[in-house]
Amino acid sequence: MPPAAKKMKREEIPSLDSVSFECSQVNKEGKKHNLVLASWNINGIRAWAEKKAWKYILKESPDVICFQETKCSDKDVPPECNLPGYYSYYNCGTKPGYSGTGLLTKKKPKKVTMGIGKEQHDDEGRVITAEFDEFFFVGAYVPNSGRGLVRLKYRTQEFDKDFREYLMVLDKQKPVIYCGDLNVAHEEIDLKNPTSNRNKTAGFHDDEREQFTELLSSGFVDTFRKLYPAEQKFSYWSYMGNARGKNVGWRLDYFVVSERIFDKVNDSVIRAEVHGSDHCPVVLFLNL
Numbered sequence: 001m002p003p004a005a006k007k008m009k010r011e012e013i014p015s016l017d018s019v020s021f022e023c024s025q026v027n028k029e030g031k032k033h034n035l036v037l038a039s040w041n042i043n044g045i046r047a048w049a050e051k052k053a054w055k056y057i058l059k060e061s062p063d064v065i066c067f068q069e070t071k072c073s074d075k076d077v078p079p080e081c082n083l084p085g086y087y088s089y090y091n092c093g094t095k096p097g098y099s100g101t102g103l104l105t106k107k108k109p110k111k112v113t114m115g116i117g118k119e120q121h122d123d124e125g126r127v128i129t130a131e132f133d134e135f136f137f138v139g140a141y142v143p144n145s146g147r148g149l150v151r152l153k154y155r156t157q158e159f160d161k162d163f164r165e166y167l168m169v170l171d172k173q174k175p176v177i178y179c180g181d182l183n184v185a186h187e188e189i190d191l192k193n194p195t196s197n198r199n200k201t202a203g204f205h206d207d208e209r210e211q212f213t214e215l216l217s218s219g220f221v222d223t224f225r226k227l228y229p230a231e232q233k234f235s236y237w238s239y240m241g242n243a244r245g246k247n248v249g250w251r252l253d254y255f256v257v258s259e260r261i262f263d264k265v266n267d268s269v270i271r272a273e274v275h276g277s278d279h280c281p282v283v284l285f286l287n288l
Helices: 046-048 056-060 154-169 206-216 223-227 242-247 259-264
Strands: 036-042 064-068 088-093 100-106 113-114 127-131 137-141 174-182 220-222 253-258 266-268 282-286
Touching: 036 056, 036 174, 036 253, 064 137, 064 174, 064 242, 088 127, 088 259, 100 127, 100 137, 137 154, 154 174, 154 206, 206 220, 220 259, 220 266, 223 253, 223 266, 242 282, 253 259, 253 266, 253 282, 259 266
Parallel strands: 036 064, 137 174
Antiparallel strands: 036 282, 064 100, 088 100, 113 127, 127 137, 174 253, 220 253, 266 282
16 A cells, blocks of 8 residues: 555444345356455454454455455464464564465465565565465565655565566466555556656556566456456555545555466456455456
């Protein structure tokens, strides 16, 4: 999320009873989905748990869900977040109360990897990878370029390039499904106010956008934008100025897949109706 965003007060969580979690669409191969994957920047797993926002998982029932910004050490993860029927994994990094990713999965992975194997990137708990028989599931909380863009060079010239290489190595072995808070609004349609934010605000600098373009050019697909090229929908809203109520937001949360499995995707959904964080969940339905 952009660095200027700060939480002002505890959010009231609307009921999920009126939200439809169904997917009736078939993919390009004419098949119904058999896999539901989700991603959510929860902005602090302890506060998220206090709101009972984990009830969303019971409604969506994803096969795998990745969290970003858990902001919690392994030993302090609230027990109610380790839901029955799921294997739980957390990459909490070394700095307490900062960053962190987590993974809940119904099927036990063949292997779970923390980080990308480069020390300069791996101490903040930003990447978690689960290997399954058919694919790699990679969840990430991409570094924010920071207030005043102080981390722009690190993010674009170091992390983004090394992370793209990491994904490409995995992609040579089996298809990749990559999700998370990628901290970039790729196109102007992906945020409410592109003109006032361009090259001034983290998440909408030309260098960040170009790095995401480079990733897509390396054999990957932004599933939501491919399916909905003209739809403006956001996954993040600042807690300030009633941004969510006014729908002044950004699309920072993505599902990206290897190009060769895009035809297996049924739908890519942004659950804007689901509250519990300044981000909302994003969901991928597919048949593998």
